Amino acid sequence: xxxxxxxxxxxxxxxxxxxxxxxxxxxxxxxxxxxxxxxxxxxxxxxxxxxxxxxxxxxxxxxxxxxxxxxxxxxxxxxxxxxxxxxxxxxxxxxxxxxxxxxxxxxxxxxxxxxxxxxxxxxxxxxxxxxxxxxxxxxxxxxxxxxxxxxxxxxxxxxxxxxxxxxxxxxxxxxxxxxxxxxxxxxxxxxxxxxxxxxxxxxxxxxxxxxxxxxxxxxxxxxxxxxxxxxxxxxxxxxxxxxxxxxxxxxxxxxxxxxxxxxxxxxxxxxxxxxxxxxxxxxxxxxxxxxxxxxxxxxxxxxxxxxxxxxxxx
Amino acid sequence: xxxxxxxxxxxxxxxxxxxxxxxxxxxxxxxxxxxxxxxxxxxxxxxxxxxxxxxxxxxxxxxxxxxxxxxxxxxxxxxxxxxxxxxxxxxxxxxxxxxxxxxxxxxxxxxxxxxxxxxxxxxxxxxxxxxxxxxxxxxxxxxxxxxxxxxxxxxxxxxxxxxxxxxxxxxxxxxxxxxxxxxxxxxxxxxxxxxxxxxxxxxxxxxxxxxxxxxxxxxxxxxxxxxxxxxxxxxxxxxxxxxxxxxxxxxxxxxxxxxxxxxxxxxxxxxxxxxxxxxxxxxxxxxxxxxxxxxxxxxxxxxxxxxxxxxxxx
Numbered sequence: 001x002x003x004x005x006x007x008x009x010x011x012x013x014x015x016x017x018x019x020x021x022x023x024x025x026x027x028x029x030x031x032x033x034x035x036x037x038x039x040x041x042x043x044x045x046x047x048x049x050x051x052x053x054x055x056x057x058x059x060x061x062x063x064x065x066x067x068x069x070x071x072x073x074x075x076x077x078x079x080x081x082x083x084x085x086x087x088x089x090x091x092x093x094x095x096x097x098x099x100x101x102x103x104x105x106x107x108x109x110x111x112x113x114x115x116x117x118x119x120x121x122x123x124x125x126x127x128x129x130x131x132x133x134x135x136x137x138x139x140x141x142x143x144x145x146x147x148x149x150x151x152x153x154x155x156x157x158x159x160x161x162x163x164x165x166x167x168x169x170x171x172x173x174x175x176x177x178x179x180x181x182x183x184x185x186x187x188x189x190x191x192x193x194x195x196x197x198x199x200x201x202x203x204x205x206x207x208x209x210x211x212x213x214x215x216x217x218x219x220x221x222x223x224x225x226x227x228x229x230x231x232x233x234x235x236x237x238x239x240x241x242x243x244x245x246x247x248x249x250x251x252x253x254x255x256x257x258x259x260x261x262x263x264x265x266x267x268x269x270x271x272x273x274x275x276x277x278x279x280x281x282x283x284x285x286x287x288x289x290x291x292x293x294x295x296x297x298x299x300x301x302x303x304x305x306x307x308x309x310x311x312x313x314x
Numbered sequence: 315x316x317x318x319x320x321x322x323x324x325x326x327x328x329x330x331x332x333x334x335x336x337x338x339x340x341x342x343x344x345x346x347x348x349x350x351x352x353x354x355x356x357x358x359x360x361x362x363x364x365x366x367x368x369x370x371x372x373x374x375x376x377x378x379x380x381x382x383x384x385x386x387x388x389x390x391x392x393x394x395x396x397x398x399x400x401x402x403x404x405x406x407x408x409x410x411x412x413x414x415x416x417x418x419x420x421x422x423x424x425x426x427x428x429x430x431x432x433x434x435x436x437x438x439x440x441x442x443x444x445x446x447x448x449x450x451x452x453x454x455x456x457x458x459x460x461x462x463x464x465x466x467x468x469x470x471x472x473x474x475x476x477x478x479x480x481x482x483x484x485x486x487x488x489x490x491x492x493x494x495x496x497x498x499x500x501x502x503x504x505x506x507x508x509x510x511x512x513x514x515x516x517x518x519x520x521x522x523x524x525x526x527x528x529x530x531x532x533x534x535x536x537x538x539x540x541x542x543x544x545x546x547x548x549x550x551x552x553x554x555x556x557x558x559x560x561x562x563x564x565x566x567x568x569x570x571x572x573x574x575x576x577x578x579x580x581x582x583x584x585x586x587x588x589x590x591x592x593x594x595x596x597x598x599x600x601x602x603x604x605x606x607x608x609x610x611x612x613x614x615x616x617x618x619x620x621x622x623x624x625x626x627x628x
Binding site for chain 2: 291
């Protein structure tokens with residue numbers, strides 16, 4: 001038996017601050033049409049895919065910040081993506097900045113949605129591992145103010161049954177989530193078969209420039225390990241290239257449950273990498289080395305939830 | 315500032331069932347003398363280093379099994395290793411089968427110890443992630459009866475302050491533990507700077523022979539990810555080669571906190587791989603990308619301890 005989901009990692013090149021959502025959506029529609037011509041079932045776009053990566057700037061005025069957020073999904077400019085999903089019979093993952101009114105207050109999240117081939121939203125995730133900082137740090141060549149502009153996601157790491165060519169169990173994560181083994185494990189504990197991850201990752205990390213030369217290596221390492229250790233496909237998709245003077249890594253990849261990279265983008269522009277993902281390959285790992293019910297020892301893991309920061313021994 | 319611990323991954327080639335402990339200890343002493351001649355501070359031996367990997371056989375008689383266990387440490391044959399530690403001023407990590415009388419009953423663990431340059435045991439660990447199976451499975455080309463012959467370790471994943479050339483924080487794991495992200499994270503939450511891991515890993519995995527060609531890749535992947543995601547050195551050391559008809563991977567490696575492999579064995583025999591490990595390199599990761607106190611979200615991780623096996627969504 002095989003359950004094939006043909007996935008397109010739809011990398012986006014840079015988006016300038018002056019670019020309109022309509023212009024970006026046009027580029028995304030072009031990628032969706034290309035993906036359809038290659039027989040794809042599911043297109044994966046990056047994190048915050050509709051605008052430039054705005055947390056690189058410190059804004060004082062809330063309305064400047066909110067201009068990068070979506071108040072509804074679909075909204076006036078994004079409706080065309082949902083229409084295309086329906087007409088092309090092609091699902092998509094989309095990352096965007098979400099402005100919600102919940103419990104009588106305005107809330108802001110770094111969000112992704114999973115949309116099926118009928119244009120229906122079948123899953124939603126709000127980013128949990130917000131990187132960067134909350135205060136203006138003028139010494140940096142650019143800011144990374146996600147801790148200022150977003151709340152920590154409040155939906156957990158949910159997994160969803162959905163059908164894209166074949167029925168499977170899908171999970172989502174966003175950017176920095178992919179560096180944390182907990183992300184993959186919590187999805188793995190829900191028997192996830194495909195994890196979709198959009199990201200915006202600068203090559204240069206101002207607090208640790210000594211890591212810059214390893215940015216591709218680290219990007220691949222964490223997704224390959226997360227895939228193997230949970231017997232799941234992982235699709236990682238970048239917003240790439242020189243965006244407003246900041247170089248961002250591309251390196252969009254599709255990783256098999258073996259941990260092997262089976263498709264990859266090679267540019268830092270708009271580009272598709274396509275893989276036929278057989279969801280039944282997951283079982284080979286989930287039923288043997290990573291048969292959690294046989295081999296995990298959760299009674300020994302309590303420190304993971306009882307401690308946030310590291311505490312050295314006496 | 316630098317805190318250099320010069321580590322030797324002391325890989326062992328096969329040990330036959332007929333080999334005596336005295337013969338094995340002689341090989342280990344030779345590796346210790348070599349390590350000393352290269353200015354090493356710490357020698358890391360494999361899992362169950364004193365005998366052949368006996369869980370590959372099904373034994374009915376308990377005395378046959380117990381013949382592979384140590385009743386005291388140091389014991390008559392292992393005392394020479396402790397004497398060499400003291401005379402050479404060279405620490406070591408040793409894996410062995412431990413038979414203990416505790417609470418009025420006999421207990422058996424897959425154990426490792428950390429011995430300092432004065433020959434004193436400064437840390438002990440009992441393997442938590444026992445792989446394999448508990449019942450005889452005659453269809454296998456060889457058995458992997460760790461779940462039959464050992465109890466799950468009861469010491470947690472402790473980290474220890476110790477001094478080998480420089481003072482640092484050391485943790486231990488054994489073989490299959492290295493495939494589980496929880497192992498590294500729990501040690502990472504104790505600010506570990508070096509994780510020592512001995513292993514015996516057959517190339518052939520009877521329940522999943524389709525993974526055999528990837529055994530080196532998976533071995534490296536899990537240790538590289540564990541190192542990077544916790545900003546720690548990892549030293550992985552094999553018992554290697556064709557042991558009683560079973561091919562075992564070598565691939566002993568030293569991994570930096572960057573995730574990069576900085577030293578490796580290339581044979582499947584007795585061999586040293588040496589690395590000067592600067593423990594201060596850990597801080598670059600622990601204080602930035604993997605600053606746990608800033609970036610972890612333990613309230614979101616409860617499923618890791620509340621659930622053992624995977625449960626698919628409705």
